[in-house]
Structures are given as C-alpha cells and as structure tokens.
Amino acid sequence: MKDYQICKKCVCDSSVSNVSFNSDGICNYCKIHDKYNKIFPPLKVFEFKKKRIFNQIKKAGKKRKYDIVIGVSGGRDSIYSLYLTKKMGLRPLAVHFDNGWVSDIAKKNIQSAVKKLKIDLKVLHFPKILSLYKACLFASVPDVCLPCSIGVGSSLYQVALKEKVKFINIAISFRTEGINPLKENYCDGRYFNYIMKNFSKDNIVNFNKMNLINYFNYIFIHRIKLIQLPYYLKYNNNEIDKILKNELGWVSGGRHHFDCEFKPLSSFIKWKKFHFDDRRICYSAQVRENQMKREDAIKKLSIHPSMNDKVLNCLRKLNITQKEFDKIMSMQPKSFLDYPNYYSLISQFKPLFKILSKFNLLPESIYEKLFKV
Numbered sequence: 001m002k003d004y005q006i007c008k009k010c011v012c013d014s015s016v017s018n019v020s021f022n023s024d025g026i027c028n029y030c031k032i033h034d035k036y037n038k039i040f041p042p043l044k045v046f047e048f049k050k051k052r053i054f055n056q057i058k059k060a061g062k063k064r065k066y067d068i069v070i071g072v073s074g075g076r077d078s079i080y081s082l083y084l085t086k087k088m089g090l091r092p093l094a095v096h097f098d099n100g101w102v103s104d105i106a107k108k109n110i111q112s113a114v115k116k117l118k119i120d121l122k123v124l125h126f127p128k129i130l131s132l133y134k135a136c137l138f139a140s141v142p143d144v145c146l147p148c149s150i151g152v153g154s155s156l157y158q159v160a161l162k163e164k165v166k167f168i169n170i171a172i173s174f175r176t177e178g179i180n181p182l183k184e185n186y187c188d189g190r191y192f193n194y195i196m197k198n199f200s201k202d203n204i205v206n207f208n209k210m211n212l213i214n215y216f217n218y219i220f221i222h223r224i225k226l227i228q229l230p231y232y233l234k235y236n237n238n239e240i241d242k243i244l245k246n247e248l249g250w251v252s253g254g255r256h257h258f259d260c261e262f263k264p265l266s267s268f269i270k271w272k273k274f275h276f277d278d279r280r281i282c283y284s285a286q287v288r289e290n291q292m293k294r295e296d297a298i299k300k301l302s303i304h305p306s307m308n309d310k311v312l313n314c315l316r317k318l319n320i321t322q323k324e325f326d327k328i329m330s331m332q333p334k335s336f337l338d339y340p341n342y343y344s345l346i347s348q349f350k351p352l353f354k355i356l357s358k359f360n361l362l363p364e365s366i367y368e369k370l371f372k373v
C-alpha cells in the first residue's frame with residue numbers, strides 16, 4: 001500500500017485515482033487546473049462576446065429558431081448558463097433530462113427560470129428509468145450515474161438534431177466540480193448497453209443514442225459542437241447565487257449536485273465500496289479557485305458519507321431490499337475495464353481526438369480526462 005499523501009494546494013490525496021505529486025507536494029490535478037486556467041482565462045460577459053466561439057454560435061443560429069441547446073438540471077451552473085446566454089443576446093432552448101431523481105426544488109428552479117427568461121423548455125421523461133440505476137449497482141461499477149450521463153448526452157444531441165441547432169452546452173466546469181478521474185466516472189454507449197442488457201430486465205427503447213455511429217453522425221455529419229460555457233466565464237458561487245435568487249427566484253438545493261436525489265446513495269456507495277469520496281474532487285476545485293478554504297474542505301471531508309435516511313429513501317425508491325443491498329456492497333468492486341467498452345478503440349484514435357478538441361468538436365476537458373487522468 002502506498003504511503004498516504006495529500007496535495008499541499010488542494011485536498012486531492014492518495015485515494016484519488018491516478019494521482020501523483022511533484023517534488024513540491026502539488027498534485028497532477030492542480031497542474032491540469034492551472035493549465036485550463038491558462039487556456040480558459042475567466043472572462044466577463046462582454047469579453048466572451050468578442051471571442052470567436054461566440055460569433056460561431058451566433059452565425060450557426062442564423063435563420064434558426066435557436067442558437068444553442070442548454071442542458072438544465074435546476075442546479076446553479078445550468079440555470080446560470082441559461083441566464084448568461086440570454087444576457088448575451090443568444091436564443092437558447094432549455095432541455096431537461098428527467099433522470100427520475102430530480103428534487104422538487106430543482107423542478108421549481110427550472111420552471112421559474114424559463115418563465116422569467118422567456119425561454120422554451122423541452123423535458124424528456126423515460127418510464128422505468130430507475131431500473132437502469134439498479135443495473136449499475138448490480139454490475140458493481142463505481143459509475144452509478146451512468147444512466148444520467150448517457151441520458152443527458154443523448155437528449156441534448158437528439159434535440160439539437162431535431163431542431164437543427166449546432167451548439168449544445170453542458171454546464172460543467174473544472175472551476176466548480178473539478179476534473180473527475182476516468183476510473184470512477186467513465187461513460188460510453190457500448191459499456192452502458194452491455195450493463196443494461198446483462199443486469200436490467202427493462203429495455204428502454206430509444207434511450208441510448210450515444211453509440212459510436214450516432215456520435216460520429218452528430219459531430220461529423222451534423223457538426224454539432226459541445227461546449228461548456230462555465231469554462232469561459234468568471235465564476236463566483238456566492239455572487240452567482242445572489243443574482244439567481246434575486247432575478248430568477250432560484251433556490252439552492254444545498255450541496256453541489258444535490259438537485260439530484262440519487263446523490264446520497266451514489267456518494268455512499270463510492271465511499272463505502274470504492275473508498276473514494278466524490279466530494280474531494282469538487283472541494284479541491286473550489287479550494288484552488290478560493291471559493292472554499294482548504295482547512296474547511298479537510299474538516300468537511302473528515303465526516304464521511306453515511307447510511308442515512310436519504311440513502312434509505314433511494315433504496316426504497318429502487319425497490320432494493322436490505323439483503324440485496326448487502327449483496328451489492330459485498331460484491332467484488334469492478335470498473336468499466338471489466339466490461340466491453342469503446343475505450344481501447346478510443347485509445348487507438350488518440351490523435352483524432354486531439355484534432356477534434358482543437359476544432360472544438362470535443363471539449364478539451366474530455367480529451368484530458370480520456371488520456372490524462
């Protein structure tokens with residue numbers, strides 16, 4: 001077992017996959033964060049409007065009803081993306097993928113934002129979606145949010161295709177949630193399909209539109225570009241919260257991502273079974289961005305995710321008995337590498353992915369995640 005070490009700058013420690021430390025005790029995730037800050041210096045809205053990417057979005061939207069499709073969960077980052085695009089004079093279409101775990105607060109936040117900003121909203125529901133989460137638990141993988149990752153990607157590309165929109169936005173950022181290690185956050189269409197076929201009784205038709213052929217169709221034939229607006233913009237959580245509360249009546253759901261009611265169970269499983277606290281990556285990002293004090297993050301992380309009422313509610317909702325859950329927790333931990341996936345294929349095309357990221361067809365962050373962490 002390797003000696004315990006924690007980064008002197010953030011709170012990434014030896015428990016984080018693929019972590020390494022330089023001679024000054026600074027981790028490789030801090031290094032990637034610094035690199036992103038150079039590539040994506042935090043801009044004000046008027047500065048972003050002078051960027052080439054902004055003009056590309058405007059130009060692609062000409063003669064169309066919408067300029068950009070924005071994925072919304074009801075949380076701070078996605079609602080702020082909606083707010084910003086409207087402020088920039090863009091015509092966004094909001095798309096909400098209902099993963100079956102959306103809190104009432106998040107639902108109200110979405111409704112209130114689209115109403116006040118006068119933005120069209122499309123909501124995608126999938127009956128029986130909960131069985132997909134159950135399948136991930138029985139597959140014994142840490143990527144328990146796989147159905148949501150596939151569902152969000154699939155929904156945004158499908159709507160963009162239908163509405164002939166050339167840009168989609170997923171509001172995630174290295175500044176707020178950090179750089180997630182690949183091992184605990186892998187997602188691809190083949191991996192998803194295998195797990196669903198082997199561990200779920202329900203086959204949801206038209207759910208997964210993220211296989212390789214679909215994906216190449218989106219980016220090469222229809223040239224739909226995925227961007228992450230929060231990468232470009234100046235970001236201060238407290239200031240954003242104030243703006244959203246005052247102007248849109250937005251209400252915070254508590255901890256980051258807690259607009260999703262599956263989060264207590266996913267955090268508990270990741271910690272108890274995979275010995276990985278998913279808050280560590282997020283807090284590290286916030287420490288680097290001076291949004292949280294390092295000592296406060298360490299203090300919060302000393303209290304581990306536990307089996308509380310929220311976790312029990314998730315199990316009840318999934319119809320998982322205590323006996324079944326004990327079985328899930330005692331199963332040998334696996335990863336995406338134990339199942340068929342596209343990763344080896346993707347690895348062979350590393351130079352192609354580099355080119356795609358250069359031309360904004362694939363966010364730099366996805367390239368970095370696939371090949372660096």
Ligand SMILES: [Zn+2]
Binds near residue numbers: 028
């Ligand atoms: Zn660090």
